[in-house]
Structure formats: C-alpha cells, structure tokens
Amino acid sequence: MSKEKFNYFIKGDKGKYEVVIGLEVHAQVLSKSKLFSGSPTKFGAAPNNQVSLIDSAFPGMLPVINEECIKQAVRTGLGLNAKINNYSVFDRKNYFYADLPQGYQISQYKHPIVGEGKVLLDMPYGSKEIGIERLHLEQDAGKSIHDMDPSNTYVDLNRSGIALMEIVSKPDLRSPDEVNAYIKKLRSIMRYLGTCDGNMQEGSLRADVNVSVRKEGDKNFGTRCEIKNVNSIKFMQMAIEYEAARQVELIENGKEIDQETRLFDTKKNETRSMRSKEDAHDYRYFPDPDLLPLKLEQKLIDELKKSLPELPDKKKERFIKEYGLNAYEANVLVSEKEISDYYEEVAKLSDKKLAATWMMGDLFAMLNDKGLDISKSPISAKHFAELVQSIKSGEISGRIAKEVFEIMLETGDNPKKIIESKGLKQQSDPKKLEKMISEILSKNKDKVVQYKSGKDKLFGFFVGQVMKSSGGKANPQLTNEILKKLLKG
Amino acid sequence: MADITNQSLNEIIEKVKTKKISSTDLTKAYIKNIESAKKLNAFITTTFDQALEKAKQFDNKPNFNQLLPGIPLAVKDLFCTENIKTTAGSNILNNFIPSYESTVTKNLWSNGSFLLGKLNCDEFAMGSSNETSHYGNVINPVGDQLVPGGSSGGSSSALAADLTPATIGTDTGGSIRQPASFTGTVGLKPTYGLCSRWGIVAFASSLDQAGPMTKTIKDCAIMLESMSGFDEKDSTSINKKKEQYSKNLKDNIKGLKIGIPKEYRVDNMPKEIDELWEKGKKILKDLGAQLIDISLPHTKYALPTYYIVAPAEASSNLARYDGVRYGYRSKQGKDLIEMYEKTRSEGFGDEVKRRILIGTYVLSSGYYDAYYLKAQKVRQLIKKDFDDSFTKIDAILTPSTPSSAFKIGEKTSDPVSMYLNDIFTVPVNLAGIPALSLPAGVDEQGYPLGLQLIGKALDEQKILNIGYAIEKNCGFKNEIKKWWS
Numbered sequence: 017m018s019k020e021k022f023n024y025f026i027k028g029d030k031g032k033y034e035v036v037i038g039l040e041v042h043a044q045v046l047s048k049s050k051l052f053s054g055s056p057t058k059f060g061a062a063p064n065n066q067v068s069l070i071d072s073a074f075p076g077m078l079p080v081i082n083e084e085c086i087k088q089a090v091r092t093g094l095g096l097n098a099k100i101n102n103y104s105v106f107d108r109k110n111y112f113y114a115d116l117p118q119g120y121q122i123s124q125y126k127h128p129i130v131g132e133g134k135v136l137l138d139m140p141y142g143s144k145e146i147g148i149e150r151l152h153l154e155q156d157a158g159k160s161i162h163d164m165d166p167s168n169t170y171v172d173l174n175r176s177g178i179a180l181m182e183i184v185s186k187p188d189l190r191s192p193d194e195v196n197a198y199i200k201k202l203r204s205i206m207r208y209l210g211t212c213d214g215n216m217q218e219g220s221l222r223a224d225v226n227v228s229v230r231k232e233g234d235k236n237f238g239t240r241c242e243i244k245n246v247n248s249i250k251f252m253q254m255a256i257e258y259e260a261a262r263q264v265e266l267i268e269n270g271k272e273i274d275q276e277t278r279l280f281d282t283k284k285n286e287t288r289s290m291r292s293k294e295d296a297h298d299y300r301y302f303p304d305p306d307l308l309p310l311k312l313e314q315k316l317i318d319e320l321k322k323s324l325p326e327l328p329d330k331k332k333e334r335f336i337k338e339y340g341l342n343a344y345e346a347n348v349l350v351s352e353k354e355i356s357d358y359y360e361e362v363a364k365l366s367d368k369k370l371a372a373t374w375m376m377g378d379l380f381a382m383l384n385d386k387g388l389d390i391s392k393s394p395i396s397a398k399h400f401a402e403l404v405q406s407i408k409s410g411e412i413s414g415r416i417a418k419e420v421f422e423i424m425l426e427t428g429d430n431p432k433k434i435i436e437s438k439g440l441k442q443q444s445d446p447k448k449l450e451k452m453i454s455e456i457l458s459k460n461k462d463k464v465v466q467y468k469s470g471k472d473k474l475f476g477f478f479v480g481q482v483m484k485s486s487g488g489k490a491n492p493q494l495t496n497e498i499l500k501k502l503l504k505g
Numbered sequence: 506m507a508d509i510t511n512q513s514l515n516e517i518i519e520k521v522k523t524k525k526i527s528s529t530d531l532t533k534a535y536i537k538n539i540e541s542a543k544k545l546n547a548f549i550t551t552t553f554d555q556a557l558e559k560a561k562q563f564d565n566k567p568n569f570n571q572l573l574p575g576i577p578l579a580v581k582d583l584f585c586t587e588n589i590k591t592t593a594g595s596n597i598l599n600n601f602i603p604s605y606e607s608t609v610t611k612n613l614w615s616n617g618s619f620l621l622g623k624l625n626c627d628e629f630a631m632g633s634s635n636e637t638s639h640y641g642n643v644i645n646p647v648g649d650q651l652v653p654g655g656s657s658g659g660s661s662s663a664l665a666a667d668l669t670p671a672t673i674g675t676d677t678g679g680s681i682r683q684p685a686s687f688t689g690t691v692g693l694k695p696t697y698g699l700c701s702r703w704g705i706v707a708f709a710s711s712l713d714q715a716g717p718m719t720k721t722i723k724d725c726a727i728m729l730e731s732m733s734g735f736d737e738k739d740s741t742s743i744n745k746k747k748e749q750y751s752k753n754l755k756d757n758i759k760g761l762k763i764g765i766p767k768e769y770r771v772d773n774m775p776k777e778i779d780e781l782w783e784k785g786k787k788i789l790k791d792l793g794a795q796l797i798d799i800s801l802p803h804t805k806y807a808l809p810t811y812y813i814v815a816p817a818e819a820s821s822n823l824a825r826y827d828g829v830r831y832g833y834r835s836k837q838g839k840d841l842i843e844m845y846e847k848t849r850s851e852g853f854g855d856e857v858k859r860r861i862l863i864g865t866y867v868l869s870s871g872y873y874d875a876y877y878l879k880a881q882k883v884r885q886l887i888k889k890d891f892d893d894s895f896t897k898i899d900a901i902l903t904p905s906t907p908s909s910a911f912k913i914g915e916k917t918s919d920p921v922s923m924y925l926n927d928i929f930t931v932p933v934n935l936a937g938i939p940a941l942s943l944p945a946g947v948d949e950q951g952y953p954l955g956l957q958l959i960g961k962a963l964d965e966q967k968i969l970n971i972g973y974a975i976e977k978n979c980g981f982k983n984e985i986k987k988w989w990s
Contacts, residue, residue: 075593076704077703110868112824114827117830118824302877307740406730
C-alpha cells in the first residue's frame with residue numbers, strides 16, 4: 017500500500033514552517049455525583065438545581081473525595097497506557113471569579129494521579145504515537161451568564177464541582193488533521209472505558225490548544241500561545257490554522273511572538289489576546305489541607321486493569337486477524353464501541369467481509385443522512401445480517417439488496433419477509449433464465465447479427481433487456497454465462 | 506439555695522439527674538447571669554427563647570442517661586448553628602444564618618444539651634486577646650480592662666463569669682488554651698482529627714481543632730466525650746472507637762514520665778511563670794511521677810512557621826467571602842472586581858487583612874519555596890521533635906503562656922508582641938497533638954496562670970489524668986468577684 021507523505025506546513029516568503037501543537041483536554045468524568053460532593057451531575061437541569069452547600073462553598077463545608085471519580089481516572093490512565101501514581105495530591109488553585117465559589121479550584125498540580133502515557137493515531141502516512149504528559153483530576157467551575165440582563169451577570173453553579181480529567185499531551189501534534197485524529201481517538205478510548213461520554217455539544221470534552229511554529233528542520237520550539245477552552249474539533253482546527261498563520265506572519269515580519277493566552281472568536285474566525293504573560297494569574301497552588309494525599313493500593317489498580325474492556329487498538333488487531341478486514345475497514349469499525357458491537361453481531365450471523373462493506377456503505381450513509389448514532393439504528397444488527405446473508409447466498413443481487421434495505425427502513429420488517437412478499441428473489445433457475453434469454457434474443461435478431469459482426473458493446477444491451485424483463489431479479493452472473501453461451505451459438 | 510451557676514458542670518449534671526433542679530430553672534439562672542453581664546460583651550447572639558423551649562421539652566420528657574441532660578450551653582460563634590446567626594466575629598458574616606448545624610454542636614445537642622447563645626471571638630479566630638472582633642472587645646471577668654485571651658475570648662469570659670456551665674472553642678495556635686489560662690479555667694486542644702471540623706468556619710484547616718473549655722478537668726472529660734467522634738464528612742477526621750474519658754478519669758499518676766523541655770524557658774519570662782512551672786513539677790514529683798529533662802530543639806522556629814502556614818491557609822479559606830452568595834456585600838462597586846475589593850475591604854478587619862496579605866505573599870510564585878515550602882519542612886521537624894520525645898516520656902509539662910492576662914489595648918499596636926503570646930501553644934498545633942491548659946496558680950496581681958500538659962496523638966486520657974492529679978493538689982481556686990453586675 018502506498019502511503020501519503022506528511023505534508024502540513026505553513027509557507028512563508030522565507031521558507032516552510034512546521035506547526036507544533038499540544039492539547040490540554042478537559043474531559044468530564046462520567047459519574048453520578050460530583051468530585052467532592054453528593055450533588056448529581058446530569059446535564060440540562062434547571063439552573064442552580066444541582067448545587068450542595070459544598071459546591072457553593074458555604075462556611076465550614078469540607079470536600080470528601082468521590083471514589084468513583086478516582087476509579088474513572090485510573091481506568092482512563094490505564095486506557096492511555098499510562099503510569100498510575102500510587103500517591104497523588106489535591107492542590108488548591110487560587111483565583112477569584114463569580115462562578116468559582118470557593119475562590120479556588122481543587123486540582124492536582126505537582127502530583128497528578130496519572131503520569132506519562134501514549135495514544136496511537138492512524139494517519140494516511142502511517143501510525144503516529146502521541147505522548148501523554150499527565151492526567152489529573154480537578155473540579156469544574158460554574159457558569160457565568162452575561163447576556164440575560166443588561167447590567168447583571170447570572171451565575172449557574174450546576175457544573176461547579178463536577179469532576180474533570182485534564183489530559184495533557186506532549187507537543188507531538190503537527191497538523192489540524194492530527195488534532196482531529198487525536199481528539200477522536202481519546203474520545204473513543206474514553207467511551208470504550210465508559211469514563212467520559214465525549215459529548216462536545218454538552219461541554220463534556222473541551223480543550224486548551226497550545227500552538228507554536230518553527231522553521232522546518234529547527235530543533236527548538238518557538239514561543240507558544242495557548243488558545244483557551246475550544247469546544248469542537250472544527251473550531252480547534254480553525255483556531256490552529258489561524259494562529260499558525262498569524263505567528264508565521266509575525267516571524268516573517270521580524271516581530272516577536274508574545275507568550276500569551278488567547279481566545280478563539282468563532283464568529284470572526286480569529287484568535288484574540290486574552291492576557292499576556294505579564295498579566296498571567298499567580299494561582300498560588302498549595303496542597304489542599306482539607307484533603308489527605310490520595311494513596312492508591314496497587315491491588316485496586318490491578319483489579320481495575322483486569323476489568324478493563326477491550327480497547328480500540330486491540331480490537332482493531334483482532335478484527336484484522338479474526339474477520340480478515342483490511343486496516344482501513346478495521347479502523348472505521350472500531351472507532352466507536354457501539355459500531356464495533358454492531359459489526360460483531362452482524363459478522364457472527366453473516367459474511368464477515370461483505371458485512372463490513374455493506375455497513376460502511378449503505379448503513380453508514382443512511383445513519384449519516386438521518387443524523388443517527390448506530391445505537392439508534394432503525395435496522396437491527398440481526399436484520400442487517402440477514403440482508404448481508406441474502407446477498408452472499410445469491411438469493412438477491414446487490415441492486416435488489418438496496419431496494420430491500422429501503423423497504424426495511426420504512427417498514428422495520430425483516431429482509432426475508434420483504435424478499436418473499438415482494439417476490440424479489442433472484443431468478444437463478446438456469447432453465448427458466450435460458451428460456452427468457454432465448455426469447456429476448458429472437459426478438460432482437462438484428463442486434464444479435466450486429467453483435468456477432470463485432471459490436472461487443474451490445475452485450476450490455478442484452479443484459480439490460482434481461483434485467484428489464486425479469487424486474488431486476490435475474491441472477492447477474494448466470495445471466496452473463498447464458499448470454500455468452502447463446503450468443504456464441 | 507446556693508447559686509447553681511458557680512458550680513462545675515459535673516455537679517450541675519448530678520443536680521439535674523437527682524431532680525434537685527429542673528433544666529428550666531437552670532436555664533433561667535444562666536439567662537439572669539447573662540443579662541446582668543452585658544458589660545463583659547461575651548455574647549454576640551443569645552437564644553433564650555429557644556433555650557427555654559428546649560429546657561421545657563427536657564423537663565417534660567427527661568432522659569437522664571445522656572451525658573449532658575438538659576444542660577444549656579453557649580458556644581463560640583465560629584460553629585455554624587442551624588437557623589441561628591453565625592458571624593465568626595466578622596462584619597462579612599454579620600447577616601449569615603446557616604441552614605446547617607456543625608457536627609461538633611450536633612454531637613453536643615444529641616447528648617442532651619441545647620444552645621444558650623453564640624459567644625464573641627476574634628474575627629475568624631485571628632487574635633490572642635479578643636480585640637479583633639467586629640462585635641467589640643470582650644472583658645475578662647478577672648479584672649476590668651483585662652483581655653480574656655483569644656481567640657475564644659467570649660468563651661473563656663462567659664465560662665469564668667458563670668454565664669455558661671461549660672463551653673467549646675477552637676484552637677488553631679492556642680485559641681482555647683491561652684484564654685483558659687487568662688481566666689483560670691480548663692481548656693483542651695484535642696488531637697487533630699478527633700473532633701470534626703465540618704460546619705466550623707475555617708481559619709487554617711491543617712491546624713484548626715475544636716475543644717472543650719470548662720471549670721474542671723472532670724468537666725473537660727465529659728465535654729470532650731460529648732463532642733468528639735469520627736465524621737465521614739471531614740476527610741481529616743480520625744476513625745476510631747469512642748473513648749469514655751470521664752468514666753476512665755483517675756488521679757493516680759505514679760510512675761509516669763513527664764518531660765520538661767528546656768526550650769520553654771524563654772528570656773524575660775516573668776518569674777511567676779517560672780515559679781508556677783516549678784510548682785507543677787513539684788506536685789508531679791510528689792505524686793510519684795518521674796521528671797525527665799528533654800529537648801525540643803526546633804521549638805524556636807515554631808512561631809515563624811505557624812505565622813506562615815496559618816495565614817497561607819487562611820488566605821485561601823477566606824477567599825469564599827466575596828459577597829457573591831451570602832454574607833456582607835458592599836453596595837458600591839461598578840464591576841465584579843470593584844465589588845470584591847469594596848466588599849472585602851469593608852467586610853474584613855485589619856488583623857484578618859494582615860493575615861490574608863501575609864498568606865497571599867508566602868504562597869506567591871517566587872516566594873513559595875522560600876516561605877511556605879520551608880515552613881512545611883520545619884513543621885515536620887517540630888513534629889519529629891515531639892515524636893522522638895514521646896518514645897521516652899508520657900507527657901510534657903510547660904507553662905501555657907508567657908504571661909498572665911494583659912490590659913486591653915496593651916498590645917494592639919504591635920502585632921508581633923501579640924503573636925509572641927502563642928509561643929508555648931503553637932508547637933502543639935503544628936504537630937497535631939493534644940494539649941490542655943489548667944489553672945494552677947496566680948501572679949502577684951492575683952491573675953490566674955495556667956500549666957500546659959502535652960500528650961502524644963490520641964493520648965487525651967493520659968493528659969486529663971495528669972491534669973486531674975495536679976488540679977487536686979495545686980490549691981487553685983478562681984476567686985472572681987462579680988464586679989460587673
């Protein structure tokens with residue numbers, strides 16, 4: 017297989033620039049209650065309805081760690097092939113804001129719960145490893161709403177105290193496409209693990225994007241800018257493209273890049289300075305004296321490791337080996353746990369290879385069209401397998417299969433029933449077919465003469481006539497064979 | 506009938522149990538005392554109606570098996586009390602009414618007692634004389650113009666003036682023991698984690714600990730038993746079996762080894778303090794204890810260490826008082842930042858602001874390693890000093906404070922001389938171990954002086970027993986004339 021070459025550079029007048037990207041992904045931990053309180057975490061509740069005295073920082077309130085959140089962080093760490101730290105510490109990150117009730121965020125600074133790990137990406141130019149620097153647990157803040165009233169800001173503390181995993185990558189990403197693949201892979205791993213639902217619309221997955229540029233071949237990194245809180249892959253890509261171009265232009269004009277925090281304006285498609293390095297917050301991190309250091313027993317880590325589900329990389333290998341899929345097919349089919357589950361159910365009941373082709377073709381097109389997740393597919397895996405099997409056995413042709421698929425979608429009936437009731441079964445009886453073809457040939461004697469005198473293209477015409485006359489049900493292979501035989505004679 | 510209110514808690518409990526007095530009459534007697542003691546300014550809030558209602562309920566359906574049957578108690582205004590204003594001595598909480606009850610007070614109520622009122626204290630427990638309270642100075646009943654100590658100054662004053670049969674305070678650097686020493690009463694700072702911090706307005710989380718303040722050692726044991734216990738809502742709470750301190754109290758201390766740390770003899774210490782210490786040693790020796798000279802070499806670093814760690818934690822703990830959700834909010838301020846600035850400028854007093862500034866400074870980038878981190882290291886060394894000593898001894902005897910009660914205004918202009926008052930009490934908080942102060946003598950002016958007994962972690966019973974022995978043999982009697990009524 018020929019591989020494409022990596023080729024994402026920003027062209028300036030003075031040369032090509034490489035873009036260096038690191039991501040700090042904030043993933044909301046899937047848990048019933050918040051990181052340090054018993055408040056529920058459901059999305060979409062009425063404002064300030066999921067807030068305890070702890071979340072709103074009343075005097076004398078104390079945090080108590082939610083063990084499920086710890087386990088979820090460990091599972092995620094294991095899924096990222098990372099080192100789990102038996103000793104970690106919760107720190108206070110101090111700053112004032114109206115939606116930060118404590119006046120500090122409880123986070124992990126010097127001793128995160130998860131250390132270095134790695135994520136594998138499948139890029140068109142081969143597989144690429146992205147290093148994970150660390151994963152730590154922290155509290156989310158509340159939400160300030162500035163546009164409900166002309167002179168007041170409203171605060172919703174439902175999110176205040178919800179557990180987040182901050183997953184920090186090494187500066188190993190080099191293009192918007194790699195960022196896309198990385199986020200999707202992270203999301204996929206966490207969804208397989210059940211540790212984060214990855215729902216970007218609901219804010220369950222957001223990222224701070226660090227971007228710098230350097231001349232192709234340079235060893236040292238350029239000065240980076242951090243683009244805060246970007247909440248979709250598309251916006252991340254747009255922000256990176258804008259930011260990289262901005263930095264290259266500065267360099268080409270002999271100007272310095274300021275290390276600063278920027279925000280991405282999605283309406284204007286540009287990044288703007290939020291605060292410079294000089295104005296950077298001094299967060300005055302120190303260990304939270306209300307919480308003891310977190311000591312994890314190796315036994316717990318081992319148990320969690322044992323109970324991990326099969327993750328996408330492993331599953332991909334297995335799909336290639338077990339089902340004879342190519343790397344591309346396997347990649348697509350393991351990208352979401354639900355997709356891989358669906359596929360395995362179909363493959364068990366039908367032809368493995370054909371199942372992959374038809375899933376990635378018609379099924380995905382339909383789901384995409386309707387904007388549905390596979391878990392909401394109107395066609396069950398069992399029915400879909402029957403359809404694939406009908407094609408494989410020659411009962412129906414691919415063309416008819418498309419028709420059956422449409423009817424399945426409308427009626428929810430199983431394909432067997434549809435094929436029978438609509439009489440769509442393929443005409444595969446050689447005698448009957450031969451009789452039909454003979455009749456067609458005798459009706460078109462002039463064309464037969466032309467064909468025999470060398471007009472090969474007319475073969476297609478005869479096939480078309482057979483299909484027309486059979487209502488599309490004639491077995492194409494058999495039709496070809498019989499036609500050839502009769503036209504020779 | 507003799508005045509019930511000048512008796513010990515233990516005696517009062519006996520009288521209630523034997524129906525010599527009803528809870529209602531007891532409560533009325535304290536209310537009368539409180540009403541005639543307004544000059545002392547010990548109370549921020551009184552809850553008389555509610556107390557009388559609770560007393561009536563008790564008398565109608567008494568349960569004499571409880572530790573504190575029908576006993577009215579006033580508590581420091583740092584404990585959150587459900588539906589009762591809780592100020593922490595600060596303007597910033599002048600309108601704050603919690604919807605919840607602190608674990609410690611809840612424990613007291615579930616043992617049969619009820620709230621009589623909320624006691625004045627230094628603002629956010631920051632002070633050694635009760636002169637930083639937004640609600641005014643508290644007067645020491647020992648003498649007009651004398652401070653009652655701090656930060657639990659309202660508690661010590663109320664207790665010594667018979668305005669409550671016993672009380673509770675909090676001790677971050679000496680805030681129970683020093684006021685106890687200044688008023689001739691008993692105060693115990695328990696092992697860190699023995700009493701839950703849940704629902705107590707936080708000052709410095711790694712040092713704060715609630716404890717009893719009483720007239721006698723026996724009372725102290727009863728109160729400690731009532732208020733302590735594991736609480737899953739406090740992650741630093743110790744999960745252990747409950748002790749029966751009062752039942753197990755005994756005065757036989759024969760053979761116990763008592764450490765005498767040479768570092769607690771400081772320059773310019775009044776000779777009365779030295780004499781008191783000698784007196785304590787002699788009593789212990791006469792009772793068959795063995796005195797052993799020990800060294801706690803890092804003691805001299807305790808005060809500077811404390812004044813880094815405590816303000817650092819306080820600067821963060823007090824960030825929540827921002828005017829956004831509860832408490833005082835300035836009416837000025839055109840944007841969020843200005844609202845914060847005005848609210849906190851008007852809401853906090855000078856001493857609190859001073860400590861927030863110190864705390865913010867020592868945690869700042871570039872200073873963290875030199876101050877906060879170094880202080881944490883020294884703190885470990887101080888703890889190690891005690892750990893090493895306790896392999897050889899059972900308890901340590903020291904004076905509680907370097908002086909008797911001083912005059913109001915005497916030290917307010919010099920914060921450092923005020924901080925020096927905590928020199929004997931602070932190391933114990935840094936080490937997280939228990940210590941009690943009991944009155945053992947008076948100075949030339951007749952002002953009470955306290956001795957401090959320090960134990961190893963969770964050794965409350967042992968220091969109570971030693972205190973019990975000293976109490977019986979030191980001949981101290983608190984002779985306070987009710988000059989204020």
